[in-house]
Amino acid sequence: MMVTEYSDCLALRFTNIPEAEVDKTREDFELTLVLPGKQEITITVVAHRKKSGVLVVAELLLDKSTSEQCIREIAELEWHIFPAxxxxxxxxxxxxxxxxxxxxxxxxxxxxxxxxxxxxxxxxRPDGFPYPRQVCWWPDPELWDELEDVGGLPEITERADGAAVIPFHTFSSWAAGGTGADLSVEERPAGYSAYLRRLRTALLWYVQKGRGVELEVVELLAPGLYSEKVPMQGVYVERKTPCVPYRPVGVVGPLWGVVNLFGHLGEMAPVVDCISLTVMAGNTPVEEIFVWMNPLAGDSATEEALRFIVGETKRMGLQNVIWPDTIFWFRVCRFCGDITTVVPDAN
Structure with a gap:
C-alpha cells in the first residue's frame, strides 16, 4: 500500500494492475466508513475494470485532513468489490x-x-459469528503489532501454569481510577470503548497463539478504593443506585424496567459488552443493574446475561419491560461522570 498526496485529497493505492490487463473504464464509489471510536470517514473507492470484466479496487481517496491513525486503520483492511x-x-x-x-x-x-x-x-448476517471472532470483532492493529513484537503484554501477571491473567475494569472501575479518571465526561465514552477494544485485541492474540489467558475483575468498593481481583466467570454483575439529578422525581408508580445493550462499537457491529436493566417506579429510577460479559466466553456469556436479566424482571415483578432494538454506544452522566442508561419517558 502506498500513500500519495494529491492537491485535493490523499490516495491509498492498493493494486497496481498491468496496463495490458486494464480496460480503460474507471468506476468510483463514494461511501462512509465508521471506524471504532465513532469516527466517520468519507471514502471514494476507485475501481478499475480488467479486460476480463472484473472490477478491482485500485485506490481509496480520502480527505487530506484524515488523521494518521485513521489512515492506518483503513489501509490495513482488505477491500473487495464484486457483483451483488x-x-x-x-x-x-x-x-x-x-x-x-x-x-x-x-x-x-x-x-x-x-x-x-x-x-x-x-x-x-447480523449474528452467528464464529469463535474466536466473538472475542474481538475488530482488533486494534497497533496493539496487535506491539504484541507480535514483544510477545505479550509485559505488565500482566502469569499463573504458575503460564496462563496470562489480565485485569478487567467495568466502566465505573475504569472511570474511578487510572486513565478514565483523567478524561473529561465528554471523552469517557470513546476512552472506555478504546480500552475495551484493546482488551479484546489482547485476548484474541493470546487465544490465537494457543496461550492460556483469563480475566480478573477489579472490583470498585469506593472511588479510588479497589478490592482484591476476582476471577471473571461468564458474567459479572454490578448493582447501582441511579444518579437522578437529570430526572425530576415524580409520583412513585408501578415498577417497570428498561433493558439496554451497550457495545464498544455501538450499532456498527453485533458486539455487546454489557446488558443493563434500569428499574423504574413511575418516572423515578430506583436501581440500575449492569451485567458485563466475559469476551472469552463468547455466546454463552450473552445467553447467561440475558437469563440473568429476565430472571431479575420476574423476581421484581416488573409489569412492563422495554427491550432495545439497537446497541448503544456508552453513555455518561454529566453529573456524576459514571455510565448511565437510556430510559424513555413513562407513559
Missing part, C-alpha cells in the same frame, strides 16, 4: 460493506488475525 449476486464469494471477516450499484464493496480484516474466511452471505 455473488453471495458465495469467500472473504476475510467483514467489518463493513455497502450494497448498491449492482455491486458489493466490502472492507475486511487481513489474514494476520487468523480468523479465516467465510462466504459473504454468512458474513452479512
Amino acid at each position: 449476486s455473488r453471495r458465495g464469494k469467500k472473504l476475510g471477516p467483514v467489518v463493513a460493506y455497502w450494497e448498491g450499484w449492482g455491486h458489493v464493496v466490502a472492507a475486511c480484516l487481513p489474514a494476520k488475525y487468523g480468523l479465516g474466511r467465510r462466504t459473504f452471505e454468512k458474513e452479512a
Whole structure:
C-alpha cells in the first residue's frame, strides 16, 4: 500500500494492475466508513475494470485532513468489490460493506488475525459469528503489532501454569481510577470503548497463539478504593443506585424496567459488552443493574446475561419491560461522570 498526496485529497493505492490487463473504464464509489471510536470517514473507492470484466479496487481517496491513525486503520483492511449476486464469494471477516450499484464493496480484516474466511452471505448476517471472532470483532492493529513484537503484554501477571491473567475494569472501575479518571465526561465514552477494544485485541492474540489467558475483575468498593481481583466467570454483575439529578422525581408508580445493550462499537457491529436493566417506579429510577460479559466466553456469556436479566424482571415483578432494538454506544452522566442508561419517558 502506498500513500500519495494529491492537491485535493490523499490516495491509498492498493493494486497496481498491468496496463495490458486494464480496460480503460474507471468506476468510483463514494461511501462512509465508521471506524471504532465513532469516527466517520468519507471514502471514494476507485475501481478499475480488467479486460476480463472484473472490477478491482485500485485506490481509496480520502480527505487530506484524515488523521494518521485513521489512515492506518483503513489501509490495513482488505477491500473487495464484486457483483451483488455473488453471495458465495469467500472473504476475510467483514467489518463493513455497502450494497448498491449492482455491486458489493466490502472492507475486511487481513489474514494476520487468523480468523479465516467465510462466504459473504454468512458474513452479512447480523449474528452467528464464529469463535474466536466473538472475542474481538475488530482488533486494534497497533496493539496487535506491539504484541507480535514483544510477545505479550509485559505488565500482566502469569499463573504458575503460564496462563496470562489480565485485569478487567467495568466502566465505573475504569472511570474511578487510572486513565478514565483523567478524561473529561465528554471523552469517557470513546476512552472506555478504546480500552475495551484493546482488551479484546489482547485476548484474541493470546487465544490465537494457543496461550492460556483469563480475566480478573477489579472490583470498585469506593472511588479510588479497589478490592482484591476476582476471577471473571461468564458474567459479572454490578448493582447501582441511579444518579437522578437529570430526572425530576415524580409520583412513585408501578415498577417497570428498561433493558439496554451497550457495545464498544455501538450499532456498527453485533458486539455487546454489557446488558443493563434500569428499574423504574413511575418516572423515578430506583436501581440500575449492569451485567458485563466475559469476551472469552463468547455466546454463552450473552445467553447467561440475558437469563440473568429476565430472571431479575420476574423476581421484581416488573409489569412492563422495554427491550432495545439497537446497541448503544456508552453513555455518561454529566453529573456524576459514571455510565448511565437510556430510559424513555413513562407513559
